């Protein structure tokens with residue numbers, strides 16, 4: 001059980017749970033429109049932060065939400081890549097952080113994984129694809145039975161060397 005379940009939800013988590021419940025009740029996710037465009041003057045880190053803000057509808061919370069963004073030293077930006085690092089994004093709260101990893105999936109779409117401790121080795125690994133506020137709410141409610149985790153969970157180089165959850 002993730003540590004987030006032991007504490008009251010912070011404002012982002014509370015909004016996520018509400019969105020997930022509404023999606024479950026109506027069968028429809030909120031329409032958020034296309035991702036922000038990457039303009040040539042933007043840095044890729046800034047753009048990824050803007051995309052995460054957009055996908056999680058953070059502007060709708062009515063309060064500023066900080067996101068700390070940096071290169072991730074452990075994961076590649078694309079599957080089997082080596083030259084470009086993935087991007088780590090953290091949303092800090094008084095009681096902890098929500099940590100995301102931005103990579104490109106095998107269809108070259110920008111995707112966000114929530115980082116959480118591996119069940120087996122405890123290292124922070126890509127655990128669940130979170131590309132909407134509803135996804136985050138489902139994760140927090142542990143309602144993602146059919147999804148089976150992020151495709152990057154098994155391939156993450158962040159696992160301990162002995163970890164059986166990792167496969168090549």
Ligand SMILES: [Zn+2]
Nearest residue numbers: 118121159163
């Ligand atoms: Zn592991």
